[in-house]
Amino acid sequence: MHRFAQLVIDGIAEAQAAGREVDESTARCIAHVLGRAYGRESALAGFGRAGEGSYLSLRDEYLDLYRDERAGVVVKEMIDWLGTYLVQQEGTGSGRRFMNEHLPPKLDHLLIRTSVPVAGQRFTVHIPASWHSGHEDELIELLTTLQLPEDEALQAFLSLPDVSVGTDDIMESFHEAFAGTYPNEEVALRALSPLEDWESSLADWCIDNGVEPEALAWNYEPLMERLRGIYDVVEGKDALHVFIK
Incomplete structure (x- = not known):
């Protein structure tokens, strides 16, 4: 036991110094130590033993330990590292990483991209990595209550990689971030950028230089790139849904 514990300590120290996840060897040592609780x-x-398993097949076991009131700080830290390793290896994470790369990871700060069935349809949302599989029924009930299938803007919001569906008041977060739904890029730019001011300035330039305004056309692509630096823009079926970052 002491040998594995030391390997875990060394592996975590190396990962933290390098600002990355633990390697496979360390993850397996952590699983070995934790597995003694189950046999x-x-x-x-x-x-x-063999490196066999995945985030989905392992999570309920390590999360039961994680939530056990008898679990100490060291055990919870090992689980944070193991869970983060599994999520990143499988590419199921949202891309959102723990808040400070110089601090140990926390499963509450890691979001998992998951597909949830609601009213016969499936929707992509992001759940905390600390959620047990038992949360799924509660999540489906919540999304049904929120009438997710009928609300495309809410669907777009919940698909954002840094939005946790586990937020205490998800609708309050949605309304605070929502900047509008627009039928196309031009309408979005007119509402959320100084496009009309730029058009006026360009018209003045055309007059001063004897150029017909119709001879010039706007290239919206770089303007949208600039807009996306300020807002999250999600393409829906027939519209753009925009949220403040």
């Missing part, structure tokens, strides 16, 4: 037939023990 040799557990998913954690299997991953520790």
